[in-house]
Amino acid sequence: MSINLSAITAFLDKTLSVDSIPDASRALNGLQLENEGAVSKIAVAVDGSEKTIHAALDLGADLLILHHGIFWQDMQPVTGISYRKLKAAMDGNLAIYSAHIPLDVHPVYGNNALLAKTCGIRPAGEGLDYHGVSMGVCGEFAGTCRELAERLESALGAPVQTFWAQSEEAPAGNVFICSGGAGNELVQAARLGCRTYVTGEGSHWNIPMADELGINLVFGGHYFTETFGVKALGQLLKDVYGLDYAFIDMPPSAYSH
Amino acid sequence: MSINLSAITAFLDKTLSVDSIPDASRALNGLQLENEGAVSKIAVAVDGSEKTIHAALDLGADLLILHHGIFWQDMQPVTGISYRKLKAAMDGNLAIYSAHIPLDVHPVYGNNALLAKTCGIRPAGEGLDYHGVSMGVCGEFAGTCRELAERLESALGAPVQTFWAQSEEAPAGNVFICSGGAGNELVQAARLGCRTYVTGEGSHWNIPMADELGINLVFGGHYFTETFGVKALGQLLKDVYGLDYAFIDMPPSAYSH
Amino acid sequence: MSINLSAITAFLDKTLSVDSIPDASRALNGLQLENEGAVSKIAVAVDGSEKTIHAALDLGADLLILHHGIFWQDMQPVTGISYRKLKAAMDGNLAIYSAHIPLDVHPVYGNNALLAKTCGIRPAGEGLDYHGVSMGVCGEFAGTCRELAERLESALGAPVQTFWAQSEEAPAGNVFICSGGAGNELVQAARLGCRTYVTGEGSHWNIPMADELGINLVFGGHYFTETFGVKALGQLLKDVYGLDYAFIDMPPSAYSH
């Protein structure tokens, strides 16, 4: 059984509002690489690395859906790494589709919405303004900081790094979740009234910044906070088109030998 | 015993070439805050946080030398955090001097030169080009990747995060050291011919990037790679002016309660 | 008797629409410097100069309201003049609040509206467009050019410099008032149909420009056209909070010894 690539692409573009949601140019949301036109097996993953492409090919996939696409590191001439990746994908008839900000902010399939839901946080407040789009999810967590950390570690499947403003037994309060590398955004989130800020990773100076602002800061890992969206898209395409999908888990540790 | 603040400032500006080395505007290298004019006790630290300022005051310092100054988080109106920090420093007669890139790249007192030296790496190759200034230190490490990691952990006093291209028993080869948050610079360093790239911290996508480039990547911690320079300046001022100095150690963990 | 600084700040921000009215970055409208939190005596003045700060401290003020704030000359490191001014204000527990364009354009407390009113000019026409905000006041003056000059000198308390297109006995006609240093704006004002343009100061070439456009030009003095707004704010805070205020008169001549 197979489905037209163009039908899937059109469905995803529309579901994720790919044409209207702003993003960095390197994200290049939408179809990034065609194949010969049909899709029978889908792989989903966070990063468009060479390892991920080979894993998708090993799975027999003909469509790979990514959060960080294959232009992330600014491919220009099709030489070296770019050549190896495009050549492998093309020879294996693997199409590649990517969705970055559109997949962070989607209210149902987005990384933020899904991480919040998994932790029992119901979206209540305003998000950050990203060129007119609301980014991040804010809501009350009914427990202590320590309990939030446990809940996050269970949701992410990985340890978190925590910086508590008072003590781990204080209530976590209003929690703002912004997946990926959004450390600098903690200032805006603090202005919106959160007591705890959760993101994937940040810069070193976000740590004294949070301390001075008097808010809790939690780093959950860039990768681990962004597996939710692509898995949800895989499941969605399975539901809609009946196509099988597999999640390729390629955390940082997978890149060390 | 005390020394004129203006004499010390002029000496540091000249030693570090503060006027000619390019930097981000928020770095604002040089004297950032005056005091009443005399210096008898010096504190040095990495970050200009509120906690660091209070620690310097507790030590009785009247000059605080920083790597990331007090304008790092872009102070504008003197309200809230800015007010608290400036008020505390001014009331305590604490002058503040900051040196960022000039202190990363200095061949004798710079973070890169000193970290390389501590690891037994002798600078040999070219540095990265930072607006015409050579940044980072490159040299051969005569040992395996595992041995380099051990040497770094001992030098930094903190665990490192490693991504080995082949195996930890392979030779580390040409090692490029670039302190702080210079993950994206690994591409340039790879072009300059290094086999192992060491920096403080980076973005998640630096990890698959290193893998695709076939080079080893080591994150040593932004803070831990940048304690060398300010300590060396403290010692230098002690040698030149006979003034006492203390290093204020305020690693990330110090900001969690 | 004292009032919370934050209450006064919030009241002024709202009254003057400080958050939504555009301005140059150096204006930094709103609270520029905190104090320990309470206000019992207010000083108002046009310029945030060192002399003005000392005059406010001599009056025992704990809040100084300015038209040109203390960042006007682009403070960056807190050294030299910046250090002296901030140190004096902080040691004297003097908060500083500034409002520039918001205080020029306010329909009730604005410099333009009040100068027009004092001269018997009722706002009738359109203002200049300043990034979407209407700036300046235009209305008929029922008298000759000479009579307008007399009326202005009495309102400003200072001599004016006049350039009459025809004769001082011609009717002043439609008068456009734009406080401060808005000489170049006379071209726009001429397009809006005024016969006489009044501003504080301009460049030399505004003079032949007015002549070629066939309109009257009056320079009333930058300082003298901008005392109205801060005095009105002082009176407003007295009415609302019952706090005493004093106007610090520091015209150009006060800076010469």
Place this chain on the structure above:
Amino acid sequence: MSINLSAITAFLDKTLSVDSIPDASRALNGLQLENEGAVSKIAVAVDGSEKTIHAALDLGADLLILHHGIFWQDMQPVTGISYRKLKAAMDGNLAIYSAHIPLDVHPVYGNNALLAKTCGIRPAGEGLDYHGVSMGVCGEFAGTCRELAERLESALGAPVQTFWAQSEEAPAGNVFICSGGAGNELVQAARLGCRTYVTGEGSHWNIPMADELGINLVFGGHYFTETFGVKALGQLLKDVYGLDYAFIDMPPSAYSH
């Protein structure tokens, strides 16, 4: 007797280094308007106003040399004022040549050099940096502030506005002269070590700025500080080509009726 316009233009361009000295685009240094090719009578003036053009025509001039040319107010369509000015000049066969910064900074014929010379100030120090060109003249005045003011009034033929840092009986010291509207440059001049700053005109806030910097400030009038250069060019052309010239004196007061 007449001389080719192109010969005069080439001579002035070379003498004043019009091609290599930087300037604002509206200055448009060099020949701004051709005539039929011959020059027999020259007029020189500061501003390219309509009144000046008519005065030049009344004098029978066929070349008008200006400091502020006819594009100063950014002519675009040849309508209204622009039409009237170009039409009058063209109908009267009047060529127009303009030199702005090149005529401020010239060591022999420049406004700054000549004003300094007239006041008995011998250039000694460094000038301000204007895109790589040295602007302004700095030298010792052997007298008091009051004596300098008298000397300036006599040289300029107009009253000056003075702001003395200490007293008019203090020595004027190192005097920096920068003709025209260079008020904001006083900060740079102060850094170069002058005790007294003389310019044509400035903004209101230059006055407290000078006070805080502890330097004397003198405003000599934009127009009056810039008559020297064009007169010197007239005399130069008389000496070289034997052509008669007249200076058209059109100070601000000439524009009021």
Place this chain on the structure above:
Amino acid sequence: MSINLSAITAFLDKTLSVDSIPDASRALNGLQLENEGAVSKIAVAVDGSEKTIHAALDLGADLLILHHGIFWQDMQPVTGISYRKLKAAMDGNLAIYSAHIPLDVHPVYGNNALLAKTCGIRPAGEGLDYHGVSMGVCGEFAGTCRELAERLESALGAPVQTFWAQSEEAPAGNVFICSGGAGNELVQAARLGCRTYVTGEGSHWNIPMADELGINLVFGGHYFTETFGVKALGQLLKDVYGLDYAFIDMPPSAYSH
């Protein structure tokens, strides 16, 4: 019989929405050169060249209406070519009015609308987006490619250059017409669904581009596609004001001797 220039100018500005339609700065739409105020004879032409101005003067015109005005080649000093053109026009009392994009896009008098109409193409689809204005006309041509070419040659009075995607006997289909030098816009037009793209001229690489996109490309000549609008304005002014007009035909070949 004569009409006020200002009345005609105001009428054209309004008819063509000159104030609100965006354009390149060199287009300078509207009145570009005044005359003494009255218009009795109108000339219209495509380009504001020296030859065209002399032709208009030979016809006794006192208003010349252009598509590419006299600032097209960025006049700055009024010397050389600029002097000759302005001098000739002014001496001959010839006013010049220009309309570029406003005359390409006008639904009745525009080049695109009129060329489409002449070819029997009824506007049906969307235009290209030019800073918020719809540019170009799209509609079905009921004939073959060869028939379209014949129709265009007859409308333009000049041979066209054709690049057929399939064959000249295939249907021309949806035709997009964009007058002037709009070769690069074929990509956008292809996205809007046209099968044939007609413009005046383009770059060499538009030719393989059209081939790869599978659309027909026709170059009709920049000049020849833009004679319609100015002729229509001439006729309009004749209808409204009863003034005579003449079209000055100055195709490329007229510039060779």
Place this chain on the structure above:
Amino acid sequence: MSINLSAITAFLDKTLSVDSIPDASRALNGLQLENEGAVSKIAVAVDGSEKTIHAALDLGADLLILHHGIFWQDMQPVTGISYRKLKAAMDGNLAIYSAHIPLDVHPVYGNNALLAKTCGIRPAGEGLDYHGVSMGVCGEFAGTCRELAERLESALGAPVQTFWAQSEEAPAGNVFICSGGAGNELVQAARLGCRTYVTGEGSHWNIPMADELGINLVFGGHYFTETFGVKALGQLLKDVYGLDYAFIDMPPSAYSH
């Protein structure tokens, strides 16, 4: 027999100074697409069109050298045309190398130098300044305009379009040759003193521009002026490496069916 692709690439990069000669980003000079590493047959062509790629594959080439590379029309996602072109080239193991400005300006293998040589014009004067690189060739042609046109048509193998300032029997004089689409550069070339300007193509307004400047203008066809360089590179590689090469001739007419 085959040669390493990397050897050829390094040789061309060095010969053409690809790293130091400035160009538009879309030119992307150097290797644009890898193959599996060996080259045994070379094709050279002007444009990187789909037709050219297929022609190269039909010839059995494994290296295609272009003047306008495959990123000329700004490929981004590898879909549609980009996909088809990359897929065809990759499947056929065809590497692609491109050189734009470096191949226009090269003194031996450059389009300008070779076209001048073919016409018997010896480079004598200065070139245009292109970001610090000298572009175009200027030299005396010892014949009439008509003779130059004949010489050019024979060299280019295509008719030229001519605009003579005086007559075709006038001497051609100093001829400036600038291959490709350099119509606007005629103003600069005229300033450098040429009497005749030859380029591939231009905009319509270059024609009256040349007339007003009084210089001859010749359009030789963008394509036809740029076949010289790639052929010379093919011959050079044959001489150096003994590899066979073929020139793929794909003029504009080849794109019409």
